[in-house]
Amino acid sequence: MIEKRDIENCFSELSWIQNKDLRKKVVDVWKIAADRGGWKQLQEIPFTLLFENSGPLVDHTKRITKLAWTVVNARDEPLNKDHLIAGALLHDVGKLLEYEMKAGKIVKSSFGEKTRHPAAGAQLAEEYKLPKEVVHIIAAHSHEGDTMNRSPEAIIVHHCDFIDFEIKKRK
Helix, strand or coil: CCCHHHHHHHCHHHHHCCCHHHHHHHHHHHHHHHHHHCCCCHHHCECCCCCCCCCEHHHHHHHHHHHHHHHHHHCCCCCCHHHHHHHHHHCCCCHHHHEEEECCEEEECHHHHHCCHHHHHHHHHHHCCCCHHHHHHHHHCCHHHHHCCCCHHHHHHHHHHHHHHHHHCCC
């Protein structure tokens, strides 16, 4: 079973969230997703099932969060850093429900056959009463968000996510 301290130890980027309540809720959402998905270790969850050797989801999440942090600190516009970092850390948390371990192999779960991770992650964030701006970042980060009016923070996470995806799939 994955514990909250495991999540906190895994994501040092949590410290970039100034609001302690928001930081706690980010950890809570990861914890409930891990519990509901039946995961034993964060490192066993892959970034994607779309190509081989994508690496752990945790590493992808850290890269996206670091990229988003770099972008937000290079901008002059008034952007909400707490919402951005929370959204970056949670953008793929729904994959803990979309995937499952079956016979020693990670596959799409029956839940995942019906509900993709942006919707699942946004639902979890909403359930744990994260700000609607963070829920929006999660919901809008993938292709599902292409018809949405993305917030500036959601635009950043969306592009950082696809930068990492496009580079990682070439290896």
